[in-house]
Amino acid sequence: MIYLDYAATTPMCEEAIAAYAEAAAVYFGNESSLHDTGTKAKQLLTLCRRELAAMINGEAEGIYFTSGGTEANVLAIRSLIAAHRHKGNHLITTEIEHASLYHLFQQLETEGYTVTYLPVDRFGRIRLADLERAITPRTILASIQHANSEIGTIQPLADIGRLLRTRGVLFHSDCVQTFAKIQLDIKAMAIDSVSISAHKVYGPKGVGAVYIDPHLHWKPVFPGATHESGFRPGTVNVPGIVAFITAAKQLYGRMEGEQARFEQLRRRLLGAIAAKQLPIAVEGHPRWRLAHIVGLSVAGFEGQLVMLECNRAGIAISTGSACQVGLQAPSRTMLAVGKTPEEAKQFVRVSLGAATTEAEIDQLISALERLIRTRKEAWAR
Numbered sequence: 309m310i311y312l313d314y315a316a317t318t319p320m321c322e323e324a325i326a327a328y329a330e331a332a333a334v335y336f337g338n339e340s341s342l343h344d345t346g347t348k349a350k351q352l353l354t355l356c357r358r359e360l361a362a363m364i365n366g367e368a369e370g371i372y373f374t375s376g377g378t379e380a381n382v383l384a385i386r387s388l389i390a391a392h393r394h395k396g397n398h399l400i401t402t403e404i405e406h407a408s409l410y411h412l413f414q415q416l417e418t419e420g421y422t423v424t425y426l427p428v429d430r431f432g433r434i435r436l437a438d439l440e441r442a443i444t445p446r447t448i449l450a451s452i453q454h455a456n457s458e459i460g461t462i463q464p465l466a467d468i469g470r471l472l473r474t475r476g477v478l479f480h481s482d483c484v485q486t487f488a489k490i491q492l493d494i495k496a497m498a499i500d501s502v503s504i505s506a507h508k509v510y511g512p513k514g515v516g517a518v519y520i521d522p523h524l525h526w527k528p529v530f531p532g533a534t535h536e537s538g539f540r541p542g543t544v545n546v547p548g549i550v551a552f553i554t555a556a557k558q559l560y561g562r563m564e565g566e567q568a569r570f571e572q573l574r575r576r577l578l579g580a581i582a583a584k585q586l587p588i589a590v591e592g593h594p595r596w597r598l599a600h601i602v603g604l605s606v607a608g609f610e611g612q613l614v615m616l617e618c619n620r621a622g623i624a625i626s627t628g629s630a631c632q633v634g635l636q637a638p639s640r641t642m643l644a645v646g647k648t649p650e651e652a653k654q655f656v657r658v659s660l661g662a663a664t665t666e667a668e669i670d671q672l673i674s675a676l677e678r679l680i681r682t683r684k685e686a687w688a689r
Contacts, residue, residue, distance in 0.1 A: 310623045310668045314661030315457055315485060315601050321510040321555050321662070328512060328551035339544050340535065349546045356553045360517060363560050364487070364502065366494045369522040372539040373549050376516040377484040377505030378408035381451075383529055383540060384501045384518045385412060388478055389421070389448050390527040396446025402426045402434055403644040404456055406482055410640070413451075426452075430645050431593035432461035440471060449478040454486040454502075458641045458657055459592030460601030462490070469498030478524070484508055484516075488559040489598065490567065500524055506552035509559045510662065515548040570599035570660050573669055577602060577658065580673040586680060591645070591655065600660040605647075606676070611656040614679065621675040623668075626657045 311319075320328075335352050337345035357368040374380045389399065401413050403425045413423045424442040426434045434452065443450075450472055455462045465481060472479045480501045483492055487504040494502065501524075506515035518539070520526055526539075533541040559566070581588050581604075591603035606614050611627040618625050627639075638652030647655075658672065 310671060312658050312660065312664065312668065312672060313624045313626045314664075315508075315657065315659035316626055317507045317513065318510045318661055320512055320551065321558055323558050324511050324551040324555035327554035328547045331547035331550040335546055335550070337546075339546055352550060353544065353546055356549050359553050359557065361519070363556060364492050364494050364519060365496065366519050367522050370519045372518045372520065372536045373544060374503075374516040374518055374536075374540060375514055375542075375545075376507070377406075377482070377503055378516075379540070380484075380503035380505070380516045380518045381406070381408045381480075381482055382412055384480055384503055384520060385409070385416075385449065385451060386529045387526040387539065388480065388501060388520070388524070389416075390529070391525045392448050392478065395448050396444070398422045398424070398444050398447040400424045400426065400439065400442050400447060400450035400452075400477075402428060402452055404428055404432060404458075404641045405451065405453055406457060406484070409451055409453075409482060422446075428461075428644050431596075432456050432459050432591075432641065432645050433593060433596065434463060434468075436464070436467055436471060439468065440475075443472075443475050443477060447475070447477050449480060451480040451482070453482040454492070455490075455598050455601075456592070456641060457485050457601070458639060458655070459603035459645075460485075460598035461593040462486070462596045462598065464596075465497040465499065473498045485598065485601070488556050488563060489600070490563070494519060494521075506548070506555065509552075509556050511552040511555035512548045515545060515552045517552075566662070567599050570664075573660050573664055573666065574599055574602055576666055577669050577673065580670070581676075584673070584677055586676060588676070591642070602658040602660070604656050604658060605642075605651065605654045606656060606680075607654065609680070609683070610653050612653075614656050614676070617679045618672070618675050621671075621678075623672055623675055625672075626659075627655060 335349045337349040339350040339353050357371040361368040426438050478500045483502045484505045488509045501520045504517050507513040528538045530541050587607035589605045615627050638649045639655050642652035642655050
């Protein structure tokens with residue numbers, strides 16, 4: 309199987325697997341225990357906090373490890389708004405957030421909060437003027453993703469952060485798709501909290517992290533929790549966290565080189581589509597986008613059909629966010645950028661990763677060309 313669905317999840321890298329095995333065998337103690345075995349685990353966990361904080365230009369005291377990106381998003385938002393509820397009840401987000409956040413904000417509306425869902429332009433970017441107009445004296449927090457998981461469009465976080473800080477509004481960003489892939493600087497971008505996930509960076513599933521500015525007050529979602537400074541309950545997964553940080557460091561260290569390689573692979577894919585005059589349009593921003601996520605609309609074909617036919621050809625792509633698979637509704641992102649429901653259903657996502665080669669891109673092009681030609685011939689009969 310040619311795997312081109314890295315935005316959904318990544319395989320664990322060899323270094324992460326080795327780190328997990330060693331940590332599980334040697335540092336198996338509960339880091340909350342006071343004996344030496346627990347202390348060794350806690351010391352390793354402290355080192356992991358420092359290394360993660362360094363990668364985002366944050367402070368180790370602000371790192372809280374979670375079970376993944378979804379929990380990170382939910383706990384970060386709820387912990388912050390609970391502590392600042394006295395200020396008001398208004399929240400801001402976008403129409404194209406990850407399902408974990410979009411559904412959270414819908415739930416918060418039933419709990420007495422008012423939520424503004426910012427629209428995006430045809431490339432998937434918000435307009436700063438819309439954000440500024442949305443802010444009220446009762447606005448507590450805005451949550452705006454760093455990059456969209458379906459079309460790869462990157463939001464101008466530094467500009468957003470500066471605007472929100474001058475207006476006294478907390479700023480959370482879902483950085484699951486961007487961490488260790490493009491530069492993420494908490495302080496330069498004026499971000500108050502971020503969420504990240506291990507399985508997007510060749511680490512294990514079931515591990516993630518939240519960063520909250522340690523100078524900010526937050527209120528625990530689960531009162532009485534003792535782990536992670538009370539941020540969440542449950543024994544800390546030290547081996548998983550060690551594997552997470554090991555994988556992240558590997559990816560972070562080759563970040564620039566990988567992005568350059570993805571740009572080359574992307575050009576090969578789009579160049580072949582143009583040269584062969586395939587009825588395929590590229591979605592997302594032409595400049596401000598992740599190189600490894602390529603959103604495509606295949607005219608006249610439902611994305612699910614394209615995905616299944618590629619799967620039959622031994623190629624794994626997707627029809628969008630893996631968290632939305634199985635839903636009959638068209639992509640929320642595609643609708644937000646102005647597509648009709650029928651057009652939105654023509655969307656597929658190709659996402660590149662560490663093992664992607666030029667030969668695999670060529671095989672994908674051949675599979676798409678064969679699908680389009682075969683179907684057209686069948687329709688013509």
